[in-house]
Amino acid sequence: MKNFLLVTRNMEVSRDWIDRLKAVIASRGGSLICLENPQDSTNPGTIPVPENTDGILTLGGDGTMIRAAQNTLGSGVPLIGINGGHLGYLCDLDPDGVDEAIDLLMEDRYEIESRMLLAGMVYDAQKKPDQESVALNDVVIVSRRPMEILCLTVYVNGQPLYTYHCDGMIFATPTGSTAYNLSAKGPIVDPKTRLILLTPINPHTLNSRSIVLDPNDIISVKLTARREGDEPVAEVSFDGNHRRQLVPGEELVVYRSREEIKMMKLSKMNFLERIRNKMQSN
Numbered sequence: 001m002k003n004f005l006l007v008t009r010n011m012e013v014s015r016d017w018i019d020r021l022k023a024v025i026a027s028r029g030g031s032l033i034c035l036e037n038p039q040d041s042t043n044p045g046t047i048p049v050p051e052n053t054d055g056i057l058t059l060g061g062d063g064t065m066i067r068a069a070q071n072t073l074g075s076g077v078p079l080i081g082i083n084g085g086h087l088g089y090l091c092d093l094d095p096d097g098v099d100e101a102i103d104l105l106m107e108d109r110y111e112i113e114s115r116m117l118l119a120g121m122v123y124d125a126q127k128k129p130d131q132e133s134v135a136l137n138d139v140v141i142v143s144r145r146p147m148e149i150l151c152l153t154v155y156v157n158g159q160p161l162y163t164y165h166c167d168g169m170i171f172a173t174p175t176g177s178t179a180y181n182l183s184a185k186g187p188i189v190d191p192k193t194r195l196i197l198l199t200p201i202n203p204h205t206l207n208s209r210s211i212v213l214d215p216n217d218i219i220s221v222k223l224t225a226r227r228e229g230d231e232p233v234a235e236v237s238f239d240g241n242h243r244r245q246l247v248p249g250e251e252l253v254v255y256r257s258r259e260e261i262k263m264m265k266l267s268k269m270n271f272l273e274r275i276r277n278k279m280q281s282n
Helices: 015-027 062-071 093-108 271-281
Strands: 002-006 031-036 054-061 079-083 111-123 132-135 138-143 150-157 160-168 168-172 196-201 210-212 218-224 235-239 241-246 252-267
Touching: 002 015, 002 062, 002 160, 015 031, 015 054, 015 093, 054 062, 062 079, 079 093, 111 168, 111 235, 111 241, 132 235, 138 150, 138 252, 150 168, 160 168, 160 196
Parallel strands: 002 031, 002 054, 054 079, 079 252
Antiparallel strands: 111 132, 111 252, 138 168, 138 235, 150 160, 150 218, 168 196, 196 210, 218 252, 235 241
16 A cells, blocks of 8 residues: 545644655655545545545544545545544544554555445435435434424335334444444444444333344335324434435435445454443543
């Protein structure tokens, strides 16, 4: 590995780090190109990845990593994150060990992990779909009105599963199991697995739990009014972005994406060790 693309949210804030990385990589015979990826930019394939790029570095937190993964989707180039945020579940590198990490990368001493993505779209009342969006962490439904309970009926492969009265719903990948899903008391799973987690947010029931679904299941969700005369309005987001409205008569469909993300791994910690380390430092 010799040629790198660095993606960061703000190049001015990261200027010292960018200069350092350029110097380290150049001293070892490599090259580094830098691109800025703003917080609100999450369009798949919109970051131009040069043909000779061997690896993509991200500088920031998990949000920067997620945006870079989405925006370079389809390039096939693996990513690794330098953690400049808080917990950094997705970022494999700590700032103090960057020089050593660059050596390992340029000596091809790393492993590749493939991570599944979710994809989805909203069908309107005429069954016309909008544009497909993808998520590395999760697809989330919440109410657009404060303190409003949603009535969400979930179908799996066309069969009704359950009608939830809740604040919202999370559909998470294994990678996203340590994100919003964790806060909603959903299970933590190894990110290398292939499955879909369904976790209701604050369900108004005594027996509603997360459900683990087959990765090839097709999930659909319909929003209905809880009482006659109600006009509920929900919002669907993909990794916190690509927000769109969901109203009665429309349908959200979530499924496994055809694409996967490749992530470079240098850490010798296994999944459980990494979780324990991150949890204790929080």
